[in-house]
Amino acid sequence: MKRVEVKLNLEAVAPLLDVIKGAADDLGPALAVAPRVPDLDEDFSGEWKRELLAGQNSDIAAFLALFGPEFFISGMVPLDATNREAILRACSAVRLRLREKHLKSLGDEALESGEAPVTEMPELQHKAFAAYVFLATLQELIVQHLDPNGLE
């Protein structure tokens, strides 16, 4: 099984974890994207949303597990076939939440290009933007090196 160990810059990433965990905590009871359930039946719709939420919470738990005590010693995060999909989805969920919570005022063009006016941002928004970019980078890295569609 292919495994990639990514060494992150502790000084750069550790300060972002609070804002990332804050967004992840917000997602505990809420879906990152309000789903359009293709049936108005209440039971069906409720079960649909509960199943999505259970999956989202499981993914986020797998993602947050990357940043345990070992990370704060070595800066390493292990990525492999057992966690790559959960981490990809969790990064997406947290990025959606970060945008909703902290970054909406920047506009989508600035977010897509990654060229937001960093020096003019309040500290919390600055951290949220850095976290948003960091999570995108992590996703790119997984897609590039551990593509779930690729061969093991």
Added chain:
Amino acid sequence: MRFAETKTKPNLRPSTATQELLADQWLVVVLDDPVNLMSYVVMVFKKVFGFDEMTARKHMLEVHEQGRSVVWVGGREQAEAYVFTLQQWHLTAVLESDEAR
């Protein structure tokens, strides 16, 4: 990881062959969102639908440039399952009746 290996939605409704035969065609439509990366969307399309790289990129570009792409057409139950799976990946996916086209 609860869902990664599944491509199914909650199984709440019985389906019969008769229903399937009589059913209209349903569209799985993915709408644009400002957050998910192009490479991520391509990867998800390949994973969920088994598209090759070129087909996945074509649909991703349709989503990006036209705001939506019809990624699958067929029976309702399978269409619902695809919508559910795409929503697990945090894409904005909806089910539409073929009659609306």
